[in-house]
Amino acid sequence: MRLLILPLFAFFLGSCSILVGHVKPVEEKAVNGSAGAAILEPLGWKKVDLRAGSDADSDSPDAAWQSGKTSAVISLSSACRSSSNKLRGVGEVTDFLLSQWDSLTILSRKDLLFRGFPAQETTAIGTYLGNERKIRTFVLRTPGCTYDLVFLGPVPSFDQELSAFLGFRDSVEFQ
Numbered sequence: 339m340r341l342l343i344l345p346l347f348a349f350f351l352g353s354c355s356i357l358v359g360h361v362k363p364v365e366e367k368a369v370n371g372s373a374g375a376a377i378l379e380p381l382g383w384k385k386v387d388l389r390a391g392s393d394a395d396s397d398s399p400d401a402a403w404q405s406g407k408t409s410a411v412i413s414l415s416s417a418c419r420s421s422s423n424k425l426r427g428v429g430e431v432t433d434f435l436l437s438q439w440d441s442l443t444i445l446s447r448k449d450l451l452f453r454g455f456p457a458q459e460t461t462a463i464g465t466y467l468g469n470e471r472k473i474r475t476f477v478l479r480t481p482g483c484t485y486d487l488v489f490l491g492p493v494p495s496f497d498q499e500l501s502a503f504l505g506f507r508d509s510v511e512f513q
Contacts, residue, residue, distance in 0.1 A: 380502045382406055403506075410491030410499045412506055418483040428458040428477040431486055435475050439464035455480050455512065463493060472496040476507050485512055 379385065383403035399415040426434075428449070436442060442464035449458050457478040464471065474489040487510070489503035 379403065380412060380506045383412065383502065386411070405491070405499055405502070408491055408495035408499055410489065410495065412490075412503055413488045414485065414510065415488075416483050416485045426484060428456055428479050428484070431477045431484060432458050432460050432475055435477070435486060435488065436460070436462055436464075436473070439466050439473075441465045452478055453512065474500065474503060478512055480512055483513070485510075 380403055383405050386402040386404055388398045388402060399413040402411060402413040404411050432447075436444075439462070442462055445461045445463060447458065447460045449456070451457065455478050457476065459477075460475045462473050462475075464473070470493055471490055472493045476487040476489075478485045487503070487507055489500070491499055
C-alpha cells in the first residue's frame with residue numbers, strides 16, 4: 339500500500355510553490371527560510387527525507403511525514419514573497435491542489451479565519467492514478483506567505499489519522 343500512496347503524494351509535494359509563480363515561484367520558503375515557521379512533528383509519523391534526489395531549487399514541500407500505521411501522508415509547503423499581492427488566494431491554491439483528481443467529490447469546503455489569517459479547509463474524495471483516496475487541504479495566507487498543508491490517505495483509515503493532521507495544523511506557528 340505504501341508504494342501506491344507515495345507516487346500519488348509526489349504530485350502534492352510542490353503544490354503551493356508551483357502555483358505562486360512561474361520559473362522562480364518563491365523568494366523563500368517559510369519553514370526553512372528566514373521567515374521561519376515552527377513545527378511540532380506529529381507523533382507516530384516518520385519524517386520523509388525530501389533531499390534524496392533533489393536540489394535546493396526544487397519544488398518539493400518544506401516538510402512531509404508518513405504514518406507508520408496507515409501510510410497516510412502530511413505535507414507542509416510554503417511560498418513567500420516580499421509583496422503579498424503576488425500571492426494567490428486560498429481558494430485558488432485549493433482548486434489547484436485538487437485539479438489533478440478524477441471523480442472528485444468535495445465533501446466539505448469552509449472559508450475561515452485561522453489566528454486572524456484567511457484560510458480555506460477542504461475535504462474531498464476522489465481517484466488519482468486509479469486509486470481512491472481521501473484528502474484534506476488547509477491553505478492559509480499570511481501577509482507575506484501562503485501555506486498549504488495536505489493530508490492524504492486511504493479512505494478506510496482516513497478518519498483514524500485525521501486527529502493527527504488537525505493536531506499538526508494547530509501546532510504550526512504560521513508567520
